[in-house]
Amino acid sequence: MRRMTLALAVAVFVSLPALADWTPDIEAWNSAPPPQPEVVIVRGATVWTATDEGILENADLLIRDGRIAAIGEAIRAPANALEIDAAGMHVTPGIIDAHSHAAIIGGVNESSNISTADVRIRDVIDAESINIYRQLAGGVTTINLLHGSANAIGGQMAVIKMRWGASPEALVFEAARPGIKFALGENPKQSNWRNDTPRYPQTRQGVEQVIREMFQQAADYRAAHENHPRGRAGRDRVPPRPNHRLAAVAEVIHGERDVHSHAYRADEMLALMRMAEQFDFTIRTFQHVLEGYKIGPQLAAHGAGASVFIDWWAFKQEAIDAIAFNPALMHEAGVLTGLHSDNPELARRMNLEAAKAVRYGGVDPHTALKMITAFPADQLGVGDRTGRLARGLDADFVIWNGHPLSVYSRVEQTWVDGRRYFDRAADQRMRQALAAEHAELLALASAEASDEPDDNAANAAPDDESEAEPAPGQRRRVMSFATHLTGYRASELDHDQYCILHDH
Amino acid sequence: MTNIASSMITRTRSLLIVLVLLLAAPAAAEITALVGATVHPVSSAPIQNGIVLIEDGRIQAIGADIAVPDGALVIDLAGLHLYPGFVHPATQLGLTEISSVPGSVDTTEMGSINAALRAEVAVNHDSALLPVAIAGGVLNAHVMPGGGLIRGTSAVLRLNGWSWEEMIVQSPAAMHLAFPAGAADDKDNDDLALIDETLDKARHWHAAEAAAGLGQAPRPARNDQLQALGPLLAGEVPLMIHVNGISAIEAALDWAQAQQFERIILSANADVQYAAERLAAEDIPVILRGVYNMPTRRWEAYDMAYVAAARLHQAGVRFAIGDSGGGMDVANARNLPFHAGTAAAHGLAKDAALKSVTLWPAQILGVGDRLGSIEPGKQASLFAATGDPLEPMSQIVRVWIDGDEYDLGMERHRRLYERYRLHQQAGSP
Numbered sequence: 017m018r019r020m021t022l023a024l025a026v027a028v029f030v031s032l033p034a035l036a037d038w039t040p041d042i043e044a045w046n047s048a049p050p051p052q053p054e055v056v057i058v059r060g061a062t063v064w065t066a067t068d069e070g071i072l073e074n075a076d077l078l079i080r081d082g083r084i085a086a087i088g089e090a091i092r093a094p095a096n097a098l099e100i101d102a103a104g105m106h107v108t109p110g111i112i113d114a115h116s117h118a119a120i121i122g123g124v125n126e127s128s129n130i131s132t133a134d135v136r137i138r139d140v141i142d143a144e145s146i147n148i149y150r151q152l153a154g155g156v157t158t159i160n161l162l163h164g165s166a167n168a169i170g171g172q173m174a175v176i177k178m179r180w181g182a183s184p185e186a187l188v189f190e191a192a193r194p195g196i197k198f199a200l201g202e203n204p205k206q207s208n209w210r211n212d213t214p215r216y217p218q219t220r221q222g223v224e225q226v227i228r229e230m231f232q233q234a235a236d237y238r239a240a241h242e243n244h245p246r247g248r249a250g251r252d253r254v255p256p257r258p259n260h261r262l263a264a265v266a267e268v269i270h271g272e273r274d275v276h277s278h279a280y281r282a283d284e285m286l287a288l289m290r291m292a293e294q295f296d297f298t299i300r301t302f303q304h305v306l307e308g309y310k311i312g313p314q315l316a317a318h319g320a321g322a323s324v325f326i327d328w329w330a331f332k333q334e335a336i337d338a339i340a341f342n343p344a345l346m347h348e349a350g351v352l353t354g355l356h357s358d359n360p361e362l363a364r365r366m367n368l369e370a371a372k373a374v375r376y377g378g379v380d381p382h383t384a385l386k387m388i389t390a391f392p393a394d395q396l397g398v399g400d401r402t403g404r405l406a407r408g409l410d411a412d413f414v415i416w417n418g419h420p421l422s423v424y425s426r427v428e429q430t431w432v433d434g435r436r437y438f439d440r441a442a443d444q445r446m447r448q449a450l451a452a453e454h455a456e457l458l459a460l461a462s463a464e465a466s467d468e469p470d471d472n473a474a475n476a477a478p479d480d481e482s483e484a485e486p487a488p489g490q491r492r493r494v495m496s497f498a499t500h501l502t503g504y505r506a507s508e509l510d511h512d513q514y515c516i517l518h519d520h
Numbered sequence: 521m522t523n524i525a526s527s528m529i530t531r532t533r534s535l536l537i538v539l540v541l542l543l544a545a546p547a548a549a550e551i552t553a554l555v556g557a558t559v560h561p562v563s564s565a566p567i568q569n570g571i572v573l574i575e576d577g578r579i580q581a582i583g584a585d586i587a588v589p590d591g592a593l594v595i596d597l598a599g600l601h602l603y604p605g606f607v608h609p610a611t612q613l614g615l616t617e618i619s620s621v622p623g624s625v626d627t628t629e630m631g632s633i634n635a636a637l638r639a640e641v642a643v644n645h646d647s648a649l650l651p652v653a654i655a656g657g658v659l660n661a662h663v664m665p666g667g668g669l670i671r672g673t674s675a676v677l678r679l680n681g682w683s684w685e686e687m688i689v690q691s692p693a694a695m696h697l698a699f700p701a702g703a704a705d706d707k708d709n710d711d712l713a714l715i716d717e718t719l720d721k722a723r724h725w726h727a728a729e730a731a732a733g734l735g736q737a738p739r740p741a742r743n744d745q746l747q748a749l750g751p752l753l754a755g756e757v758p759l760m761i762h763v764n765g766i767s768a769i770e771a772a773l774d775w776a777q778a779q780q781f782e783r784i785i786l787s788a789n790a791d792v793q794y795a796a797e798r799l800a801a802e803d804i805p806v807i808l809r810g811v812y813n814m815p816t817r818r819w820e821a822y823d824m825a826y827v828a829a830a831r832l833h834q835a836g837v838r839f840a841i842g843d844s845g846g847g848m849d850v851a852n853a854r855n856l857p858f859h860a861g862t863a864a865a866h867g868l869a870k871d872a873a874l875k876s877v878t879l880w881p882a883q884i885l886g887v888g889d890r891l892g893s894i895e896p897g898k899q900a901s902l903f904a905a906t907g908d909p910l911e912p913m914s915q916i917v918r919v920w921i922d923g924d925e926y927d928l929g930m931e932r933h934r935r936l937y938e939r940y941r942l943h944q945q946a947g948s949p
Contacts, residue, residue, distance in 0.1 A: 040818055146818050153822040208620045309940050313947075329651060329933075330851035332620045341937040349944055361814050364822070368858060371912035377937070381913070423861030423911050424870070447821050454819075503818030 017508045029197035035098060035436065039445040040180060044144045047181035050435045055080050056411070057093035061102035064382060064420060066109050066390040066404040071382055077107055079411040082434030087405055100415070100429075108385060108420045110157025110412035111366050111433065112403050114276075114323045115303050115356035118147035118363060119176065120161055120188075121507045127166035130204065130215065130226050133196060133268075134260035135171035137161045142186035142507045147360040152178050154364030155414035155427045158189060158403075160396055162303070165199035165278040166206075168223050169230065172196050173276065175396050177412070178430075180437050193397030195300065196268060198227070198277035200284040202334050231295050234265035274300035274397070276323070280334040282307040289318045289498040301395045303356065305346070306338035312349025321352035321395045325370045343387060344377020354392035360508075371421040381421050410434075426507060552923065553588040557597035557904060562604055562878050563893035572602060574900040577923035582894055600904040600917065601875075604894050605659025609881035610842040610881075612850050613653055613661050613679065614643030619850070627850075629667035632711070633718050636748040637672025639665040640691055641697055643684040649851055650679045656854025657909055657916045659901040660689060662885050664760070666698055669715050671696035672748070676887050678901070680921055682771065689899075690887050693876055694785060695752040699772040703820070712775070722749035736779065755782035758886070760807070764789040765816065773798065774812045777789045785884060790825035791816050796835035797928035805884040806837055808876075810844040811859040823866050829876060830867030840881035855915035861910035873910060899923075 041047040056079035059339035063075040065087065093099070117124045119142040126132040128408040141161065151159070158177050163170030175192035202208055204223050206215075217223050240256040267273035275292070279285045279302045292299050301321040302308065306329070308315055308322045315322060322343075329338035345494060348355045355370060357363035366388045373384040393403025402412045420424035432437035545918040552574040559570030561582060571588060573580040587593060626642040643663060653661070659679055662810035665672040673692035681687035700711035731737035751757040759781050763772045769788055773795065776784050786792065786799065787807040799806060808829055815824035832839045841860045843849040856877055864873035882892030890899050900923040907914040919926040928934060 105627075150814075150822045202620075309937075309944075312940075312944055327852060327855070328848060329652075330618055331848055333618055336618060337936060339933040339936050341933065341941075344938070345941060345944060361812060365812070365862065368862075368912050374913040375915055378915075421913055423858055424865045426865050443822070450819055502816060505818075508818070 018285040038436070038439075039442050039449065040149065041314065041435070042146070042149070044148070045179050049179065049181050050437055052082055052433065053079075053098040054436045055085075055094055055097035056100065056431075056434060057091065057097045058100045058102050058107060058413075058415070061105050061107040061415070063405060064106060064108040064385055065406065066382070066386045067406050069406075077405065077413070079431075079434045082411050084405060084407055084409050084411050086407060104417075105428065106416040106417065106418065106420050106425070107405070108155070108414050109389040109403050109405050110414055110430065111155045111388050112354075112392040112396065112398075113151070113156055113159040113357050113363050113366065113388075114301070114354055114395050115358045116159040116161055116360070116363060117164065117358070118151065118159060118161070118360040119143070119145040119507075123164075124162075125164035125166040126171055127164070130167050130217070131169035131230055131261060131264075131265070132167060132171050132229075133161075133169045133264035135163070136174070137163065137172060138174040138184075138188060141152065141174055141176060141187055143182060143184045143187055144505070145508050146504075147177050147363070147508060149180050149438070151360070151363045152180060152430045153427060153433075153443070155367065155416070155420075155430050156363055157412040157414075157430065157432045158393070158396075158398065159363070160192075160195070160276070161394075162276065163197040165197070166201040168199060168204045168217075168226050170197035170199060172273070175398065177402075177432055178437060179432055179435075189398060189401075191398050191401045192268065192273065193274050193300075195274040195276050195396070196264060197303075198275050198288070200277060200279045200288060200331055201281060203278065208332065220281075220284055220287075223284070224291070227288065228291050230262075230265050231269050231291060234262045234269055237262040238270065264366065269295040269297055271297045272509060276301045276303055276395075278303045280304055280306045280332075280338075282310040285320075286311060286314060289314065289320060293318070300422075301352075304358070306335055306342065308344045308351065309339065309345035310337075312346045312351055312497065315346065316350035321354070321391070322346050323354045323356045323392065323395060325358060326355050326369050326376070339374035340372060343373045344379050347379060347387075352391055352394060353387060354388045354395055358393070366427070367380060367416075367420050367424060371423070374421065383421075385420060394406055548693040551580070551592040552900075552920075553590050553592040553594045554597055554602060554902075554904075554920075555588065555594055557600045557602040559602045559894060560604075560874075562874060563895055564744050567595070570602070572894060572900075572902070574920070574923045577900055578902050579894060579896055579898050581896055589705070597918070599906075601907060601909075602894065602902055602904050603657070603909050604878050604892055604898075605901040605919075605921070606657050606877045606909075607676075607840075607881040607885070607887075608653070608658050608661035608842065608853055608856055609840040609885065610664060610809065610845055611661050611853050612639075612666055612845070613649055613853050614645070614647050614663055614677070614684070615639065615666075616850055617647055617649065619848075629665065629672075632668045632714055633670050633745050634665065634668040634672045635670045635695065635718075635722075635746075636744040637665045637667075638675070638692070639663050639672065640675035640677060640684050640688060643677065643687070645681055645684055645687060648932045649853070652851070652933060653853040654919060654921070654926060655916060655931045655934070656856070656929055657661045657903045657905070657919070658853050658856055659903070659919065659921055660882075660887075660891050661853065662693055662881070664694075669698050669711055670718060670745075671698060671702065674760070674892075676852060676860075676885050678899075678921060680926060689890060690885065692751065692757050693885050693887075694758045694760040695749070696760050696762065697767060699761050699775070701763075701765060701768050701949070704765065704768040704771045704777070718745070719749065722746040722754060724755060727749050728906050746945050752781070758783035758785050760785045760787055762787045764791060764809075766791040766794040766799060769795050770798075773802070773804070777802075789813060789816065789844075790828035793828040793831040796832050796837050797833070800836040805837070806832060806839040806883070807842045807881070808832065808839050809842050811841060811863050813844055826862055826866035829860075829863035833868055833872050838880065838884060839876060840884050841876040842881075857910045858912055860911075864910065870910075875882075877910075 038050045058077040063072040076091040078091045121140040121142045126135045161174045173190040173195040176187040177189045299320045301323050303323050305322040327340040329335050343353050370384040370388045373379040390403045393399040400412045415429040416425045554572040557565040572582050612627045615626045662676050664674040675691035676693045677687045678688040703709035703712040728740040732739040789810045813825045860873040860877045864870050879892035882888045901921050903916050904918040905914050905916045
């Protein structure tokens with residue numbers, strides 16, 4: 017029966033359903049990509065461009081082959097265009113989360129060494145993580161999957177688009193600049209968890225020293241490779257031993273791989289910027305940046321961006337001076353400032369994090385929206401592809417049923433590459449399909465259970481009484497099902513457990 | 521920023537008015553008149569250009585056409601909106617400072633039976649977390665103990681004061697019990713057996729004590745834990761049951777019914793929506809914890825926790841909205857109204873959302889006659905905001921607690937903000 021249902025589902029998806037019927041599946045592997053209509057026209061919305069064009073009232077958005085073709089009033093569209101009436105609705109760029117661990121298999125930290133620059137998130141992307149679908153339901157279209165902060169150099173990041181149902185390879189946003197996670201402060205110095213075999217370093221001084229030493233080693237490594245004679249001259253010389261760890265750090269100091277560094281305090285951020293300046297490269301962003309407001313001008317002068325929790329504080333000693341006015345102050349200082357989630361649950365409501373930038377420090381709403389769209393896109397090097405609504409950019413956008421920063425608003429649709437990956441109506445269809453399947457499976461299970469006494473009729477007599485009351489028996493079974501099996505996979509809970517254990 | 525700056529100017533101006541009035545008519549300044557704002561009493565419809573009179577820390581009168589007594593301190597709030605302070609229904613504010621520094625954390629006692637603990641005695645009235653909550657409009661909170669199965673008693677506190685003692689609004693507010701998750705489908709659960717045994721012993725102990733009082737029996741051996749359960753068993757204090765997951769919630773309700781408690785309050789995650797009909801029928805109030813939680817099960821709808829409040833309301837359950845109560849939520853108790861706002865985005869009526877963080881928690885916690893709305897006779901704990909306070913975009917610009925204006929400039933975050941803003945504007949790195 018189950019196999020039949022599956023076969024039926026496959027048959028339905030193989031025939032690439034029309035957009036109106038497209039229904040996602042809760043399992044990514046069973047969710048065919050939504051079709052990409054040749055032309056889409058979104059009519060009559062309030063369009064937040066996240067560009068200098070500002071907020072356009074009663075505007076149309078024309079999508080052609082997955083890209084934005086035009087934005088403006090009363091745009092003409094061909095007859096075959098899919099028309100979406102968005103009167104009274106607001107349209108924004110898709111949300112970009114520059115700090116996420118929401119879709120990583122097998123733990124976010126390779127904490128075995130103070131530097132694991134050689135490990136790559138792109139090898140362990142969890143394309144099946146339910147977080148991807150849920151974040152689409154919150155308007156998120158691109159996320160940056162980062163290692164944790166257990167070591168000074170955590171590993172190489174992967175930027176993905178939220179193409180629910182695509183393979184790990186197909187999720188990767190190839191246009192993104194290569195990047196690497198660094199970490200400073202309490203986590204790399206292991207302040208907040210029991211450690212029976214402590215390793216160096218245990219202070220901020222030590223973290224700085226370790227990073228400086230690795231930069232120097234990487235410079236030497238690259239020089240050794242470059243100085244190795246080529247062609248005939250090198251024929252009889254032993255080449256330098258390949259070292260993936262140093263090779264990755266060498267990319268960093270030569271500006272080929274961007275540093276996104278976890279940091280809380282002003283002192284540690286200054287120290288990393290000064291080291292980078294000695295090696296003549298720029299720290300692309302600091303992550304969390306809780307005390308960034310204390311050194312806004314220095315961050316701006318160096319050219320470092322800031323990717324921020326807006327109001328998390330007091331969870332660690334180094335978070336005691338965190339203030340929610342931080343993004344407002346850094347933005348005023350000229351720092352490229354974005355807001356991130358660092359948490360798969362929070363990622364579902366980043367619009368409200370942006371709203372807090374209005375509350376704390378009076379950032380205007382359009383700029384606040386840029387802090388979760390255009391600015392993080394720029395930080396990841398994809399600002400010319402997504403994060404804004406402008407001609408030529410990828411059609412990554414969100415339709416809201418009200419002001420996008422209002423607590424009372426809800427995401428109606430989320431589009432990635434001109435495909436509607438989230439739609440409230442399609443989500444309702446999915447719920448109904450799931451409920452029907454659930455009921456069917458329970459019926460099968462209880463049919464099986466009621467068969468059992470017959471198999472051993474002789475010694476099943478004492479149980480017959482309870483089996484004679486199917487209703488309460490069935491209810492008990494449903495309840496214990498609900499208690500023990502929540503259905504989550506380990507990688508979907510990994511991050512929460514990491515947070516609980518390590519206080520971020 | 522301009523809003524805050526202008527509010528500071530306004531505040532300075534009002535301070536001048538206070539000084540002038542104090543010099544001119546010291547006796548008459550005992551009445552404060554908040555005028556010009558849109559008043560949102562919560563218990564009734566908003567009043568445009570309303571007047572709120574405050575005397576002796578309490579609200580004396582509210583309306584559009586009431587007379588402002590001569591000599592009253594008049595505070596003009598034109599363009600602003602007045603709301604009663606939020607009442608946080610379930611938090612550990614005051615019991616923890618920096619969650620990763622054990623020396624600053626007093627949330628969770630060891631052991632299973634902690635009935636004799638009183639949460640309020642460990643509340644640090646100078647905690648830096650309290651002014652931050654107040655700046656977010658959370659002016660009163662239900663502060664709970666958090667360790668073991670029977671956890672002790674909680675108190676409703678005003679969030680500013682010179683000691684925990686004078687911050688008490690209601691103590692004890694409730695006895696707390698963590699219903700063991702394992703008891704959901706195991707009637708022989710060891711933890712539940714220990715709870716049953718303790719309650720049984722307590723009943724006998726109090727019977728023996730009563731008999732001793734009448735001279736009919738020897739006095740039982742002193743036992744703080746059993747003694748502390750007396751008010752609960754006598755029905756003088758409600759039992760707040762903390763339980764998550766529908767099967768455990770159902771089991772907890774069955775258990776509480778068998779124990780014949782007079783008043784129980786359920787503190788539960790979004791799964792509580794699945795028990796809505798029963799809770800309504802039995803009139804058991806609920807503290808809904810975790811609007812901002814992931815769905816309990818992977819296959820549940822993405823908005824499962826967002827819609828829980830609407831489901832409870834629709835079924836007629838009395839409820840308040842709390843946060844999940846975890847470490848980060850204590851420091852961010854200020855975000856309480858946004859949980860309610862999100863519930864309103866997903867089906868809960870806006871006025872119900874507002875009540876779920878003001879009047880309803882006050883009523884459920886037994887302080888509905890003092891807190892939760894702007895009504896004559898209630899404590900004058902209220903704030904002025906630039907707009908709807910369930911909207912994160914709105915700013916809270918002035919606060920009064922028991923009639924006294926609270927200096928928002930005292931809050932650590934605003935002090936750091938002002939300090940570094942001025943430094944940044946001065947242009948020297």
